[in-house]
Amino acid sequence: MRFPGLAAPALAIDSLSIPADSRVALTGASGSGKSTLISILTGLERVGQGRILWGDVDICTLSEGGRDRWRGANIGLVLQNFHLFPGLSAFENVLLPARLSGAMARDIRARAQDLLLRVGLARPTQMIETMSRGEMQRVAIARALLRRPGVVIADEPTASLDSDAGDAVGDLLIELSRESGCTLVVATHDPALTRRLDRRIRLVAGRIVEDGVIGERAA
Amino acid sequence: MIGFILADLRRLWAGSLVVVLLVALATALGVAVTLQERALRLGSARAADKFDLVIGAPGSETQLVLSSIFLQPSPLPLMDGTVLPRLLADPRVASAAPVGFGDSFGGYAVVGTSSGLVRDLEALAEGRVFAVAGEAVVGAAVDLPIDYAVKPTHGLAELGGHAHTELSYRIVGRLKPTGTAWDRAILVPMQAVWALHGMEAEHDEADAHHDHTHDEHASGGEAAHQPIEADAALDEDWSKVTPGLPAILVKPKSIADAYKLRQDYRDNATLAVFPGEVLTNLYATLGDAKKVLVGVTTGAQVLVAAAILLVTVLHVGQRRRQIGALRAFGAPRRAVFVIVWSELFALTASGVLLGFSLGFGAAKFIAGYLSAESGVAMPVMFAAGDGFLVSVILAFAAVLAVLPAMLAYRQPPAAALRS
Known part of the structure; x- marks a missing residue:
């Protein structure tokens, strides 16, 4: 993966396989290629060379609209700055992507309510701008899980939270991904959060320099 | 969404x-x-719609229409006194009424005319049409009560016109709204306007000829200041020579007559216009x-x-x-x-x-x-x-x-x- 104007590739990965129902930490310094890798894994950007296989499908061969649809159905995203939309309630924020994609299944409102309760928010009608940052990230987690994605990808989910709220958000991500059996990929600088995941991939200058099971490394 | x-x-x-x-x-x-x-x-x-054909002395067509239809205060040259009798005798004319301007009262134009034109213009909302020289009918937008005594000013008061002390008009009737400038006019007998300006037929004949292009403002200045009989009966027989007139409103019998009349009365002595055409x-x-x-x-x-x-x-x-x-x-x-x-x-x-x-x-x-x-x-x-x-x-x-x-x-x- 290269960007115009840069001599060295932003990302050069020979092979990386993430099995379903695994929990992976993606670490590395800023600029090491974590965000680029996430963009590629989520189909937000295409690779210059190589393939990204989702089962048997190379998502790089999908059209832009096709990747939007695929991402909406299979990927739950949790971002550092939440990207919640002010002026809407927590409930409406959880539903918004499904609404915009025309994916309003019959039971989806009930699921949104359940998820908000599950992440510990008892007032779904609360306006988003009146919430604390920790609460906002919990709304974002509920939103990511709404359409039962196969993979939840979180980009620095705890970086803008204090440590208590960060811990709570980390707990929720891990618990909820276990409960629903979905794969969790977390790009993070947070060592506490990294330790609680099963596998750690460390990137330096766009290359994987470490990939191992966390338990093994500690032993 | x-x-x-x-x-x-x-x-x-x-x-x-x-x-x-x-x-x-x-x-x-x-x-x-x-x-x-x-x-x-x-x-x-629409304001001009009520007036089919206007005849005045040769001059500006626009000025003739602005003065006679929209009652803009400005001096108009006078026509010879023989024009109205000629028109009245013309078989193509349904009616012809003289109009005389120059006086005002409280910002309203005082317009001399015939009782026939007042009746043609619009029905009365109250009162009756003037019957003697000292009576007046007001337009719908004139804010003066019936029986009010109007003492006309020569020209516009704000432009330094002088008051006519010789005669005051008593308002005896009010027209329904016409949507024209005449709603803001005080209509009085033509005879009284002539009298106020010292232009009665008998002594007009002598100077009508060398007074030809003279406007009413000027002749008003020369007026003999004698009291005028307010109860004088109306004499609306204009079949003989009349004093000079700034404009005559003519109702032709047919459209064809209207065109012929306009053609016949565009010469050295008169100017006939369709207000609609001038407006166009x-x-x-x-x-x-x-x-x-x-x-x-x-x-x-x-x-x-x-x-x-x-x-x-x-x-x-x-x-x-x-x-x-x-x-x-x-x-x-x-x-x-x-x-x-x-x-x-x-x-x-x-x-x-x-x-x-x-x-x-x-x-x-x-x-x-x-x-x-x-x-x-x-x-x-x-x-x-x-x-x-x-x-x-x-x-x-x-x-x-x-x-x-x-x-x-x-x-x-x-x-x-x-x-």
Whole structure:
């Protein structure tokens, strides 16, 4: 993966396989290629060379609209700055992507309510701008899980939270991904959060320099 | 999606309000100019409608119409006293009435005329038509009560005219509204106007010839200040020579007669005009002025459109990350396009609609003011073509909104991840 104007590739990965129902930490310094890798894994950007296989499908061969649809159905995203939309309630924020994609299944409102309760928010009608940052990230987690994605990808989910709220958000991500059996990929600088995941991939200058099971490394 | 759009507009309410107001004011400007020009044209055309043919002394056609139909105070040259008897004897003439101007009272024109014209003009709302020299009938917009004594001023009081002390008119009747300048006129017997200005037939004949082009203001100045008999019976037999007259309103028997009369009375001694025709010429001139105004307002509207386009393009740029996030969460590009397009279109469309009401209100206000000043009713109304204009403007707004929507559509979704 290269960007115009840069001599060295932003990302050069020979092979990386993430099995379903695994929990992976993606670490590395800023600029090491974590965000680029996430963009590629989520189909937000295409690779210059190589393939990204989702089962048997190379998502790089999908059209832009096709990747939007695929991402909406299979990927739950949790971002550092939440990207919640002010002026809407927590409930409406959880539903918004499904609404915009025309994916309003019959039971989806009930699921949104359940998820908000599950992440510990008892007032779904609360306006988003009146919430604390920790609460906002919990709304974002509920939103990511709404359409039962196969993979939840979180980009620095705890970086803008204090440590208590960060811990709570980390707990929720891990618990909820276990409960629903979905794969969790977390790009993070947070060592506490990294330790609680099963596998750690460390990137330096766009290359994987470490990939191992966390338990093994500690032993 | 509508919920999101509304929430978005609510969040950006200050900017949205400015955009709506900008569009509204630009639209209102154009609408007010169009409506006002139309009101002026329709109003004056209707005001002239009641008067078929006007005959005056040779001079400016426009001045003749402005003075006799719109009662603009200005001196008109006088016609020879033989014209009215000739007209009355003409078989093509249904009726002919003399009109004499020059006096005023409290800002209202005092117009000398025949009792027949008063009856032709409009039905009476109250009272009766004048029967003696010292009586008057007022137009609907004259704010004076029945029985009020009107002491006419020569010329306009504010221009230093002097009061006629020889005669005061008693108001005996009031006309229903005609929507013309005559609503603000005090109609008195022609005979009394002649008498006030020392122009009665018997001593007029002598100086009528060398007084030919003399206007009434001047002859008024020469008036003999003798008291005039207010109870003198009306003598409306004008079959013999009369004193000089500034204008005669003629009702021809048929349209063909009207054209023949106009032709026959355009010579060295008289000038016959159709007020409608004179107004048409006047509008041709006004039309150029309207073009300039329309050009200026269109320029203002283009500027506003450009400013709004600039603001929205910048705005879309600022929302790169929000738009990217929508895409990152799986919203299709189509949805992003629709959101940006609908937000901008909703704002401009409400601006246009608000602008139409503002422009209508402004035109109403101006027309009301002008009507009160002139007595000419100015109908402010939308025409069928205006619906087309609205569609054109809305279509333009719709096209304009496509550009920022396209920018948003082409925004790479990965922007959401970069902080």
